[in-house]
Amino acid sequence: MSLSLYDLTIPNYLQTLGAVSGFMKKGAAFCEEQGTNPDEIVAARVIDDMLPFSFQIVSVAHHSLGAVEAAQSGASQPPKDPGTYTYADLQKLVDDTKAGLEKLTPEALNACQGKDVLFKVGKLELPFTAENFLLSFSFPNFYFHATTAYDLLRGHGVKIGKGDFLGRMRMKM
Secondary structure (H helix, E strand, O other), X not given: OOOOHHHHHHHHHHHHHHHHHHHHHHHHHHHXXXXXXXXXXXXXXXXXXXXXXXHHHHHHHHOOHHHHHHHHHOEEOOOOOOOOOOHHHHHHHHHHHHHHHHHOOHHHHHOOOOOEEEEEEOOEEEEEEHHHHHHHXXXXXXXXXXXXXXXXXXXXXXXOOHHHHHOOOOOOO
């Protein structure tokens, strides 16, 4: 059995984006039950020198659909968080990202294999092939930011567990 670039990436992005959407819904429900504003979570940080919850969610979108777009265009840069998102805006961003990935065809992504992708941050330029960009740069970032968002919700008392993070696994049928 041969695995394509699409096979190695898109199902994993979709699984985790589904999980992020699910634990964010639980976060919103928790806030409603507690009588707190979910927008208070948007600026929450694990520790002062880390970026806030909003950046974690923006980065989940950036390192999934944004990474695929970078593989197609050949250029990437760090994500931007305008700092104006509400919790509901972030939930919509996750849902829109998932929908964008669901529209992607295997042929569109597989055609990127071997293509150059340049990640630029300031004067630093990191050259990749599309597959190395997705698998060695964006995937680790994607999972880091999804985990950090999960941890922030747990830290605020949202009742979520490992199963919520794993999302819908692709079981043998």
